[in-house]
Amino acid sequence: MMSSIYFIALPLLFGFSVPILSKFGKNGVAYTSLILQLSLFLLSITLVLDLTTPIVEVIAISPPLGIALVSDNVSMFFVTIFTFFTLVLSIYYMGQRENKKYANENKFFILLNMLLASAIGLVLSSDIFNIYVFFEIAGISSYILSSYEKTANALEAGLKYLLTGAMASIFLVFGIFLIYLHLGTLNLALISQNFYTLSIELQLLIATLLFVGFGFKVEVFPFNLWVSDIYEGSTPLVNALFSSIVSKAYLFVFFHLLYLFIPHHNFTDFLLSVGVISMILAEIVAIKQTNIKRVFAYSSLGQLGLLFIAFSMQTSDAIIAGLYILLAHSIAKMVIFLSLDSIINKYKSEDISVLEKMNSPFMKWILLISMLSLLGIPLFAGFVGKFLILKTFGIAGYFGIISAIILASLIEAIYYFKLIGLMFKNTEKGDYMEISILQKSVLLLLTISILFIGVYPFILSDWINLASETMINSHTYQNIILGVQL
Amino acid sequence: MIETLLNFLNQEEVLQVIIVIGSMILFFIGLFGILTQRHFIKIFISIEIMEIAIFIFFIGLAFQKGKTAPMLGDGITKFINMNDPIPHAMILTAIVIGMAVLALGVSMAIEYNKLTGITTIDKMNGLKN
Numbered sequence: 001m002m003s004s005i006y007f008i009a010l011p012l013l014f015g016f017s018v019p020i021l022s023k024f025g026k027n028g029v030a031y032t033s034l035i036l037q038l039s040l041f042l043l044s045i046t047l048v049l050d051l052t053t054p055i056v057e058v059i060a061i062s063p064p065l066g067i068a069l070v071s072d073n074v075s076m077f078f079v080t081i082f083t084f085f086t087l088v089l090s091i092y093y094m095g096q097r098e099n100k101k102y103a104n105e106n107k108f109f110i111l112l113n114m115l116l117a118s119a120i121g122l123v124l125s126s127d128i129f130n131i132y133v134f135f136e137i138a139g140i141s142s143y144i145l146s147s148y149e150k151t152a153n154a155l156e157a158g159l160k161y162l163l164t165g166a167m168a169s170i171f172l173v174f175g176i177f178l179i180y181l182h183l184g185t186l187n188l189a190l191i192s193q194n195f196y197t198l199s200i201e202l203q204l205l206i207a208t209l210l211f212v213g214f215g216f217k218v219e220v221f222p223f224n225l226w227v228s229d230i231y232e233g234s235t236p237l238v239n240a241l242f243s244s245i246v247s248k249a250y251l252f253v254f255f256h257l258l259y260l261f262i263p264h265h266n267f268t269d270f271l272l273s274v275g276v277i278s279m280i281l282a283e284i285v286a287i288k289q290t291n292i293k294r295v296f297a298y299s300s301l302g303q304l305g306l307l308f309i310a311f312s313m314q315t316s317d318a319i320i321a322g323l324y325i326l327l328a329h330s331i332a333k334m335v336i337f338l339s340l341d342s343i344i345n346k347y348k349s350e351d352i353s354v355l356e357k358m359n360s361p362f363m364k365w366i367l368l369i370s371m372l373s374l375l376g377i378p379l380f381a382g383f384v385g386k387f388l389i390l391k392t393f394g395i396a397g398y399f400g401i402i403s404a405i406i407l408a409s410l411i412e413a414i415y416y417f418k419l420i421g422l423m424f425k426n427t428e429k430g431d432y433m434e435i436s437i438l439q440k441s442v443l444l445l446l447t448i449s450i451l452f453i454g455v456y457p458f459i460l461s462d463w464i465n466l467a468s469e470t471m472i473n474s475h476t477y478q479n480i481i482l483g484v485q486l
Numbered sequence: 487m488i489e490t491l492l493n494f495l496n497q498e499e500v501l502q503v504i505i506v507i508g509s510m511i512l513f514f515i516g517l518f519g520i521l522t523q524r525h526f527i528k529i530f531i532s533i534e535i536m537e538i539a540i541f542i543f544f545i546g547l548a549f550q551k552g553k554t555a556p557m558l559g560d561g562i563t564k565f566i567n568m569n570d571p572i573p574h575a576m577i578l579t580a581i582v583i584g585m586a587v588l589a590l591g592v593s594m595a596i597e598y599n600k601l602t603g604i605t606t607i608d609k610m611n612g613l614k615n
Contacts, residue, residue, distance in 0.1 A: 129576055136583045140590060147594055153612050155598040159526075162591045163607075166533045167520070169587070170540060173580055177544040180573065229613040 004057045004071045006043060007079060007120045010036055011113035018106050030097070033109040034090050037116070041083040048076045048463075054470075054480045056126075063481050064187035069124040070481060074467040078123045078252055081327065085244045085334055086116045088442055092338050093237065095438030100345050108148065114141040115241060119249040126481050128176050129186045131253060135172060135217070139165040142246055146234040157233025160226045164216050168223075172213030175206050189481035192260040192474050207262060214254035219247055219304050221278035228285075231297030236344060239293065240337035243300045244330040251304065251326075255311040260474045263314075271312035276404045279305030283411040292344075292352045295415060296336055299374065302408060303329045309401060310389050317392045319468035325385030327460070328453065332370040332382065335446045338439075339363050346433050355422040359429035366443050367423060371416045373450045376409060381453035498551045505546030512539035524606040526595040530588055537584045541577050548573035 014021075014036050021028045047055070054072035062068075071079070090112070102108045114137060121134035143165060147158025180186060182202065183194050195203065215223040231239050258265070279302050286298035303325070310322030343363065347354050358364070369380065376386035386409070393401045435443075453460065470476065494500060516539060519532025549569060556568040604610055 129579075133579065133583070136587065140587060143587075143590060143594070147597075150597065152598065152601045155594055155601065156610050156612050159591070159594050159598060159607075159610070162587065162594060163529065163533075166584075166587055166591065169583075170533070170536050173537075174540050174543075177540060177576075180576070181544065181547050184570075186572075232613045 002043060002047060004047065004055060004069045004079075004124055005059070007040060007083075007124065008069075008117045010040065011117035014113050015110045018110055022106055029106045029109055030094065033113060034087075034094060036113065037083065037087040037090050040116075041080075041087045044076065044080045044083045047071060048080055051076060054476075056480055063126065064185055064190045067125065067127045067130050068481055070126045070477070071124060072470045072477070072480070073463070074252075074256075074471040075123045077323065077463065077467045078249065079120050081330060082116060082119050082123075082245050082249070085240075085330060086112065088334060088446065089237065089240060089338070092341075092439055092442045095436040095442065096342065096345070098436075102148065108145075111141045111145050111148075112241070115145065115246065119245050122249045122253050126188045127186050128179065128188060128191065128257075131257075132169070132173055132176055135250075135253075136169055138246060138249070139169065139217075142238075142242065145238045145241065146230055148238065149235060153233040154235075155233075157230045160233075161230045164223070164226055168213050168216035170213075171209050175209030175213060178202070178206050178209070187481065188257075188260055189478040192478055195261045203262065207258070207265075207267075210254070210257060214250055217247070217250040218254055218308070219278075219301055220274055220308055221281060221305070224278060224282070224301055227301060228289075228294050228297040231300070232291055232293050232350075236293060236337045236341035239297070240334050240341075243296075243333040243337060247300070247304060248326060248330060251307060251311070256471065259314060259472060260477060263474050265314075268312055268314065272309055272398075272401060275305045275308035275312055276401065277305075278302075278308065279408045280404060280411075283408045287411065287415050289415075290352055291350050292340060292354060292419075293350060295352065295419070296333070296340070299412065299415075300329075300333060302412065303333075303374070306389070306405065306408070309405070310385075310392075313392065313396070314472065315392065315396070316465075316468045316472050317395075318389065319471055320464055321385050321388035321392055323385075323464045323467060324388060324457065324460075325382070328373055328381035328385055328450070331446050331450055331453075332373045335366060335370040335443055335450070339367055339443060342433070342435065342439065347430055352419060352422060355419055356425050356427055357430040358423065358433065359431060360433035360435065362435060362440065362443075363433065364423050366447050368420060369447050369450055371420060373454065375413055375416055379451070379454045381450045381457075383454055384457040496551075501551065502547060506543065509539045509543035509546065512536075512542065515539075524608050526599075526605060526607065527592070529607065530591055530595075534584065534588060537580075541580065545573055545577055 014033060018029055021032050051071070051073060054070060057069040057071070059067045059069070118134045118138035118141065122131055122138065125131050125134060143158050143162045146161050147154045176186075179191060182198055183191055185191060198206075212223070219227045231242070234242070282298045282301035282305060286295055286302065289295045289298060307322055307325055307329070310318050310325060343354060343358055344350055347357055349357070373380035373382040376382040386405070390402055390405060393399075393405075495504070513536055516532045516534075516536030519535065520529055523529055523532060553567050553569040554562065556565065556571040558565075598610075599605055602612070
């Protein structure tokens, strides 16, 4: 029977069975992980294709007392993205495994699967304390992943991530405790129904606590000061995970909770200004950076600011735009960080001049396409989202935001064209870079999907429209959870 | 004299006020520690103080005076006049998670110290900003 519990149970089960799997030769763990991720991806595709009504998977006791996993259009959108990118990352890692293997590789696979399980759990869960638990599991696995190489820089990144993450979890758990004390429930649907009965001050306090808690993880201003250090210290493979999966999961959960708890809030302006400040600031700082991982870290922060702006509007058009940007950004950042992993391993340098030394026409074009997509050039995937968001804000009359987005894109263009210029400069190149077939096919698949979405975005429009309708409609969510009986 | 004081303190409202004020003082001590201290271990201790303050706040307010533990036995055969067990379960989970994060943090700090000899976060600037 198909069930959404497999998304969480199987990766965790994999983690526990690693000691047994490692007895089956040296490839046992790696191949099992790959098969697991492939099957989870296929499972998510099958679930998405038959998803006519939302599926609520009840665990032991029916809601509101028990925990339920809700697979509706929007949560399955995220689950599909997460399983797809984890699969892609695993295949890429398998392609370079013969040349450069992680020390103690089994641990890497355990952490990767733990991160996948917790990101999916965050998105699917309908119980706020359960969200806290997954928040922490994702946190712990990302702290270990970012300090994976155990060099001084990696440990520094891990420590910084851990300190900020511990602070974040305190504020989040404080908010959750206040909700339980006053409403007597942890179920998202019941909280959503009764949240308006709380006094305005208490609502504001809880919203602030949740904003601070998630702000550290969603990487918005003023909580994002250490994020670039974390990206610099971790390996690019891990950065790809952070940028494409983890931060997106937190972003979704934050706005999901906001839409559910306070559907008619009046702090859109506050959220918009947070988004604008984090976007502009990140893009300005990115220009001066000389470390290539830092450049893309700041570019991620800028894009997350843009996503924050899109989701703050809380209209279905803005959410559609946001989901398009999110998808395009995830694909492009996956390509960039995966190729950076190979480039940095090959040329042993993290300075942006490494792009000048890089001798691989294939990588050059792949990186060019993904950077143009991030910039939002027409015919690439990033264009659709940027166009839709400008259109939405134009109709709503927010011309300040439009000019901020255009300004940010212009600043982005400065440093992306600097990088592109470095890549296509006719100077002495380094050694020729060998890329294995698996790695080439992964990068090619992602790049083709960038071009395909850019040329024909309507293929996703049904799915994304449904997802945005589901995300914005808190009444449907309440009914599907509370209507379930065992 | 002492008896009246004890009776006064034993009122539910007074107890709750004491718990709220006390735990918030503890919370801000922790926050102050995080903002002023620079040593890794001291920062971890401050984080833990903040966490514990919130646990005390929650468990203190969730506990209602005069109600019993939600267990049958000792002549109690029905679930009447029981305290809500869920806050206790939540606190236990949160304590375990908090300790796990703390242990991970301390072990990372030790590894980092072995490599570089640094013990304070203001000297931790290998990653340039």
